[in-house]
Amino acid sequence: MTGTEFMIIRENADIKIIDVKTDLSSYAASDLRKVLEGLLSEKVDKVVVNFSEVNHINSTAVGTLVGIAKRLRQNDGDLKLCNLASTLTRTFNLIGASSVVEIYESEKSAIAAF
Amino acid sequence: MTGTEFMIIRENADIKIIDVKTDLSSYAASDLRKVLEGLLSEKVDKVVVNFSEVNHINSTAVGTLVGIAKRLRQNDGDLKLCNLASTLTRTFNLIGASSVVEIYESEKSAIAAF
Amino acid sequence: MEKTYIELKVPSDVYYIEPVRAFIGKLSETLKFPKKRIADIQLTLDEICSNAVYHGSKCVTCGIQLRISVDSHALEIVVQDKGGKGPHDWLTPGKLAEIQSKRSPTGERGHGLYLIECLSDVHKLQANAIGGTDVTAIFYRDGQTEKG
Amino acid sequence: MEKTYIELKVPSDVYYIEPVRAFIGKLSETLKFPKKRIADIQLTLDEICSNAVYHGSKCVTCGIQLRISVDSHALEIVVQDKGGKGPHDWLTPGKLAEIQSKRSPTGERGHGLYLIECLSDVHKLQANAIGGTDVTAIFYRDGQTEKG
Numbered sequence A, B: 001m002t003g004t005e006f007m008i009i010r011e012n013a014d015i016k017i018i019d020v021k022t023d024l025s026s027y028a029a030s031d032l033r034k035v036l037e038g039l040l041s042e043k044v045d046k047v048v049v050n051f052s053e054v055n056h057i058n059s060t061a062v063g064t065l066v067g068i069a070k071r072l073r074q075n076d077g078d079l080k081l082c083n084l085a086s087t088l089t090r091t092f093n094l095i096g097a098s099s100v101v102e103i104y105e106s107e108k109s110a111i112a113a114f
Numbered sequence C, D: 001m002e003k004t005y006i007e008l009k010v011p012s013d014v015y016y017i018e019p020v021r022a023f024i025g026k027l028s029e030t031l032k033f034p035k036k037r038i039a040d041i042q043l044t045l046d047e048i049c050s051n052a053v054y055h056g057s058k059c060v061t062c063g064i065q066l067r068i069s070v071d072s073h074a075l076e077i078v079v080q081d082k083g084g085k086g087p088h089d090w091l092t093p094g095k096l097a098e099i100q101s102k103r104s105p106t107g108e109r110g111h112g113l114y115l116i117e118c119l120s121d122v123h124k125l126q127a128n129a130i131g132g133t134d135v136t137a138i139f140y141r142d143g144q145t146e147k148g
């Protein structure tokens, strides 16, 4: 297990799974960006972000996820999200980002979808 | 079940059990006082307060519980507390109120102690 | 309920947005807004404050000021900044229309103002006398106004 | 970390103490205070604000003002009230000693100042220029100072 205090990185075969353990306002969004860019620079291309402990996400954090998803796809990888509370899904839907980033009910289905 | 939105009253034989569903700053402390005084006026004399959903209590709320316990004892009844988080027990200990009001691990043991 | 006023000044740093969000969350809960609406209020305030810090502040010590008023009808929040390094005239109808038209679901930025508009019952953007922007968001308390 | 300042004004009503407690809780969390110490900070602020409302305010609109400052060493909170209906001279050493000596575990009141003293690293009570009291509580950030 690596990552930061609030972003734990686990692995499942060639997939990296990030457990986000903090609400995602702009301050934590920049931590999330650093962790994801760290994975990109390590040539990881399959990433799942587990939101089960997140109660809030803002547009900066959603934008970060959209940007990383696009970059991973350029490497034939992808970013998949799982375990979003309904308020989080709503924010993705309002922005329209749920049509850009794949959102799954459970970590299992997110992993299976690769 | 009676009480208010944040103070649910249940019963077990002749014992009334209050589930406090809010942190107890001064504002909620006055609600708690009203609920307990309501029970006193209904001649209830055995009361258990369950704190399992409470994360904070201030000196006004502790004082309210101490006052009610003393009044219930005058009627040969008592007030017993249960399921306190460690931060709450600490506040009771600092004030010295844990030597005045009985505190139990579980609701079961609080009821059994009558 | 007579109108009551709250004032809050924090440094222009996203570091302080979480405490502000916690404050408005608990206030909205005390005011008995439904849970879902509390999340809307918190997200709106997060977006307004993030903009005030990122686009409306020249330095950390410049600070942003919140004025919150509450009466029986509504919760009103005004966030005032002193203006950032960018152009001062970003509030013209033309510029705002441009911002709006550029927004895309696949874009990494530019969703904040849109969310503020979607989630609040009323919102206003006004240039203020100190070179910055006053952003107002109003949330009605009658419970008839769940949006989205 | 340079010293940063936060200001918060709320009406003199216990209604607003929960939002203030949420604010300081999240701020303390961001400052990486341990969980138990965060509870201490929140309780101290609750007690100071409750006193400012109950004993240090003549009316709801009088309001109480918090000034919070943060640097790498400490979190400092000053709560200012404008003075209540009671005597102005409650801060004399004699009166304070009387308050202290009257405190009893079986008493329903009179535990607030004692908790403030127990839980903060440093605390001060001072008469201010506007007829009220400034109560200061300081919490060190070095983690060497868990009390109680």
Ligand SMILES: Nc1ncnc2c1ncn2[C@@H]1O[C@H](COP(=O)(O)OP(=O)(O)O)[C@@H](O)[C@H]1O
Pocket (backbone or CB within 6 Å): C051, C052, C054, C055, C056, C081, C083, C084, C086, C090, C099, C108, C109, C110, C111, C112, C113, C114, C133
């Ligand atoms: N408080 C502000 N002061 C100055 N410019 C602002 C402010 N708020 C928003 N803007 C301008 O509006 C644009 C769109 O803002 P927004 O929709 O929140 O998206 P983003 O912040 O991601 O760019 C910003 O890029 C900025 O140019």
Ligand SMILES: Nc1ncnc2c1ncn2[C@@H]1O[C@H](COP(=O)(O)OP(=O)(O)O)[C@@H](O)[C@H]1O
Pocket (backbone or CB within 6 Å): D051, D052, D054, D055, D056, D081, D083, D084, D086, D090, D099, D108, D109, D110, D111, D112, D113, D114, D133
């Ligand atoms: N901000 C204040 N302004 C005026 N008097 C105060 C203030 N804070 C405390 N006091 C006085 O000190 C006494 C003790 O306060 P405290 O220990 O908090 O207990 P309590 O509030 O339960 O009486 C109060 O009863 C009041 O007379």
